[in-house]
Amino acid sequence: MSVGLATVRVMPDAEDVRRIALSLPDTTEKIAWSMPTFRVAGKMFATLPEDETSIAVRCPKEERDELVLAEPGKFWIADHEAGFAWVRVRLAYLEDDGELRDILADSWRQAAPTRLLESYPELGLPAAE
Numbered sequence: 001m002s003v004g005l006a007t008v009r010v011m012p013d014a015e016d017v018r019r020i021a022l023s024l025p026d027t028t029e030k031i032a033w034s035m036p037t038f039r040v041a042g043k044m045f046a047t048l049p050e051d052e053t054s055i056a057v058r059c060p061k062e063e064r065d066e067l068v069l070a071e072p073g074k075f076w077i078a079d080h081e082a083g084f085a086w087v088r089v090r091l092a093y094l095e096d097d098g099e100l101r102d103i104l105a106d107s108w109r110q111a112a113p114t115r116l117l118e119s120y121p122e123l124g125l126p127a128a129e
Helices: 014-023 061-070 097-111 114-119
Strands: 027-032 035-040 043-047 054-058 086-090
Touching: 014 027, 014 035, 014 043, 014 097, 027 043, 035 097, 043 097, 054 097, 061 086
Parallel strands: none
Antiparallel strands: 027 035, 035 043, 043 054, 054 086
């Protein structure tokens, strides 16, 4: 008799965001607006707003709108961020730490200076707009 093991999906949480964001080159954490923010070379690329169940990350507006339309449960736009190239991501809807890392790394690339992008080619370059 074989017994199947159930796979339990553990959603990424605020500590995973912190761990992954701080693993990216030249990243620091700073409290701003009463919430943790993550910066590369002083330029913000992610925040952990409100109750830390979502993150806000950089995202070109065209892509952001497509993401929200394609997966409205996962992605959304906060009213006060509508005019900016940022999108919110609900942590509960992420598949795993890998997806969280991809999202944070993409946002990091958009904020990182050229010298860092050139020094860490394994992190890739942002897509040309």
